[in-house]
Amino acid sequence: MIISYIRPDKHFDGVYEQLKYINLYAEQQALEIDYEYIDHKSQNKPLLQREELVTFLRSKKSDILIIYDVWTLSSHIDDLVQMFSCLLKNNMTLHIVKPSVIINQQSDIMLVLGLIDQLRQKLQDESKKSIGRPKGSRSSSKFDKYQEDILRFLREEWTVSEMARTLNVSRSSLKDYIESRELKEVATATALPHCPKEAISKVIGAIECPKIQSTTGE
Numbered sequence: 001m002i003i004s005y006i007r008p009d010k011h012f013d014g015v016y017e018q019l020k021y022i023n024l025y026a027e028q029q030a031l032e033i034d035y036e037y038i039d040h041k042s043q044n045k046p047l048l049q050r051e052e053l054v055t056f057l058r059s060k061k062s063d064i065l066i067i068y069d070v071w072t073l074s075s076h077i078d079d080l081v082q083m084f085s086c087l088l089k090n091n092m093t094l095h096i097v098k099p100s101v102i103i104n105q106q107s108d109i110m111l112v113l114g115l116i117d118q119l120r121q122k123l124q125d126e127s128k129k130s131i132g133r134p135k136g137s138r139s140s141s142k143f144d145k146y147q148e149d150i151l152r153f154l155r156e157e158w159t160v161s162e163m164a165r166t167l168n169v170s171r172s173s174l175k176d177y178i179e180s181r182e183l184k185e186v187a188t189a190t191a192l193p194h195c196p197k198e199a200i201s202k203v204i205g206a207i208e209c210p211k212i213q214s215t216t217g218e
Helices: 015-028 051-058 077-089 109-130 144-155 160-167 171-180 183-191 197-205
Strands: 002-006 035-038 064-067 093-096 101-103
Touching (some): 144 183, 171 183
Parallel strands (some): 064 093
16 A cells, blocks of 8 residues: 655645645656555654654554655654554555655665664754744745746756746746745655665765764863
8 A cells, every 4th residue: 555644844845735746746646545544643743742653653664655755654753664664564655756765674774873863964954043033834935836837847947047938937046936935856756756866875875974062162
């Protein structure tokens, strides 16, 4: 069985964006989704309070689970580790659309650790950004209505200048939008036929080791 799992989180992408990218990915990879699980109840709850989801996932073995990004499973690092462990123990195959990687029992442990560290870095960045502004979902943009066209242009390798002329918008503003929404990564992921070595290397290469903070006055 092929299952898509969508979970809204006010700090990340909404249901509509996740659905759009997952469906595009499934179409590109010739995967027919059998069951669509939209989890409005979990929000940012810890795993112990997500009984319905836990029961559902425990009942699945040797199936395929498609998610948009790692945080969809959980934005709590310890819960994410447990979910990865249980899914792999049940011989599940996990397709993660945004980084364009596939996780199963044969995957390199460094890939799994890289995905976990990727979330750690993202949460750390979000924490810094949230200082001085109210918490909430990512602000909307006038470019949101062009997002599907932009993704298509990116897959067809249009330049930002070509896109801006076609859409009759500012090149610099469009460039900022593409970068802030990480649309190049999404477009690349949905166009790839399998889990490429470059995507794996990118995830592993982005792992950050702890840094020693220098003490002033020494």
